[in-house]
Amino acid sequence: MINVYKNSYREKSIFNTQNIVLANIAWAVLAILYFLLFSAKVPNTEGILRRAEWYVLGTNVLEAFAYLFAGILCLRNWRSSKIVSSRNVWLAIGMGMLSYFLGGIFFGFQEIVLKKEPTLSLGDIFFVLTYILLGVGMIVAVASRRINLEAWQWIIVLAIGAFGSALVWLLSNLPENQQLAAQLSPWEQNVFQFVNWFYVVSDVLLIMIATTLLLAFWGGRIAMSWRMIAFASFFLYIADMWFKYAGNRPDYQSGDILEVFWVLSGVLFGMGAALEYDASLSRSRRERGRKRA
Template sequence: MSNPTDKSSSPKTLLPVRTIVLAGIAWAVLALLFFLIFSVTTGDNRPVWYLIGTYVFEQMAYLSAALLCFRNWRSPQIVSGRNVWLGFGLGMLFYFIGNLLFGYWELALKIEPDISLADPFFIATYISLGWGMIQAVSSRRLNLEKWQWGIVAGIAAIGIILAYLIAPPDFSNKAEAATPPSIVAQATAPASPTAKPALKAPAVQPTAKPKPTGTAKPATNAKPAPAASKFSWIEELDNKLKFLVPWLNLFYVVCDVALLILATMLLLAFWGGRFSQSWRMIAGATLSLYIADMWLKWAERNIDNYQSGSLPEIFWVFSGVLFAIGAALEYDTSSRSRRTGGGRRRPGN
């Protein structure tokens, strides 16, 4: 009678958790070295091969995280709840698709609309991650002590203040209205904080990035990229939807802060338990996403001709890697807990 239980409690895995964790750490270290070495040596005019490299490091991290989160979703043994990891997996997948689209527009088409086809996927990323975290919170009875609620309140206050100082809401479209729609490389920042700003299309520096809206002047000598003429509908759509840009910016910033608060609550709720390691990774992943997003907002407002590939953008890679490691640790802990517990467990533990 014990054989069926043993088989169901011992899922077959292609990679043990130790291999996944070591691979994630190695990938993060390689990405850090890549950013450290080439972001400095390439200077202000970063070559296309370097930008492609940054996308490769990000995309591999988020695709791996999506696959591991979906593995948790398909496993009936996951203690924290399958829907939690479905939300996380969808969030990682949506980010992967959105970043792929934005990278194609940035590197191949060399166009920079304020609103792109990547934005719906970035919006879906936040919604999915938030839904997953809400599922995790609702599945547990959060009996936090007063000092723990104080930490949550402190993190919330710091996150809100920093977000307001770095990316204050701006619903003025004067700068956008003054920019001629015929110029492909408009001097505006993309709406999504998770996507890197697209490249300008000047004749001398094809990889240079514009300064954010309201501070940079459009290049009068800029010539449209050859591929832009084939995609004039992108400019037209961008002009029609430009009024949504400040609302999208506000949505992204609010979601960043909300995810940070939820991750802090989950970290404190699981602190010291059997599943604390996996949720430490998830909290670290959320914090990394917040740091990368806030850095991009600050850089766009304060650095002339900002280019993607700066060192702080490594936190996007860290976020994907930490989500992947957290998913692997959760799967391993849930499997071992089910085996040692004889298939019985208390909900929420």
Template sequence: MRSSINKSSNKSSKIQSLLTGQNIVYGGMAWAVGSLLFFLLFSVTIPGENRFGYLFGTYILECVPFLAAAWLCYRNWGSPQIPSGRNVWLGIGLGMFAYLLANVIFGVWELHFHLDPDVSPADFFYLISYVSIGWGMVLAVLPRRLNLEMWQWGIVGAIAAVGIAFAIWILVAAPGANDPTQAVVALETAKNLPGWVVGIDNLLSPLSRQVNFLYIVLDVCLLILASTLLLAFWGGRFAQSWRMIAAATLSLYIADMGFKYADAIAKAKGQEYESGGLLDVFFIFSAVLFAIGAALEYDVSSRSRRSNRRRTEGKQ
């Protein structure tokens, strides 16, 4: 009995020794670089070539870091020593997991049913992920009693202005963005689809404009929250982890705006949008940076706990 307990504790300690902040940073960087190379090498294909293998690979490259980020956020939530608050990481972790579920659903919609709907069931989980991430960030900001200087508020305002301006340009000025006559009717092959898929698509299609507008609003809100958090934690012990979170949010914004623009261009040409464009790699960067941010905060809090324990033992 004791030997089995010792073996299990040894295994857990070995796993914990591998999951250090430094190892996760190196692993995340390797995953990001490998993903970028994959996109650069295989994103350009010959017309008519079967892209299933490439698209399936992009979903795997994206889902794995989101799963890792969700688990690392869950680990932070389970630690009472996390200084920014356990519920902060619960919110971000739920956002990572919801994004993972959304990717799986969207992948089934695109790769199995060969649909490019303006709205799909995946959007429900995408929106949940944005709200959850935003909730976590708000919980991180509230206890800090923001006392930003004027120049810092100026930076936040400038970031907000640029983000809003670019989002409006994507929404209004992009070719085909607001031309419903250019929209591709994705259900031309409806006879080959299950009835429930056709019914869901018909139910959700009228919500396209509202959902796209909501995405842009949430993207801008997350961008403002991330910049505020970055300045609030600037110079502290945990500044590095929140720099990663801010960079992750910026990557998510870039990927979303790139998706909106590519989708509008495809509609203007009378084509279906197909995922896997080069800017989609920023979705992977976002997940990797969220994972690294969670790992760095856990690593710093663990070191603080060990140093406090040593001080207590020294006093005794």
């Protein structure tokens, strides 16, 4: 009777997996519509084309809550003793999501409140920490599964890594990069170059790991969560590459349409965590049922 009550409560809870996934999808749709409808620049009082401050604030809110919710869901997996994947994997990814949330807060504060170009900000500390934590979590996930890819699959992984590296090299040699660096002090230039290269190298490594996950986990219920994580990494790469291109221009202002991929990346990380949690509970219930039988 107690077990029946617990199962019934789980199904009726507003925080069940179905509702969490639907909430994430709704947040993604809202973000896409918001970026599409309101991202156009309009002349300000000085006749300069700028995006409305309320719009830029809204993009920061959409992004912040996506990563905050994803972080909470990942840490829920870490606390669960029934989770299929290593709990340390979800601890690292969850802390990475929360670090990205904090980085976005500082980035937005510098741009919206302080009215400064967010070339370098306190948020970069948290963004760097995000990539380190995500890399550790995904590498541990790959290593713990004993992945054995075929030769053609490794060729795909290497090809994507080569393409990502070529794109990074192309964007790094744009004239805008040199103009932006010239406006900084020598110390700031060194920090800017280090952070800039750290981001792009991390992006390439992440999409290679994501490709490995995508090729290795292409079947089964448990694999669905890691496909979401893989696509989240690809979306993060798309947004980062756009920022590398557009963010180095003197007239850059956040909120371009392609930056919606940052929001979508956070949404997919959260969905991946929720699906892993649900699949782990289902697997645990099946194992208990077999033991009783």
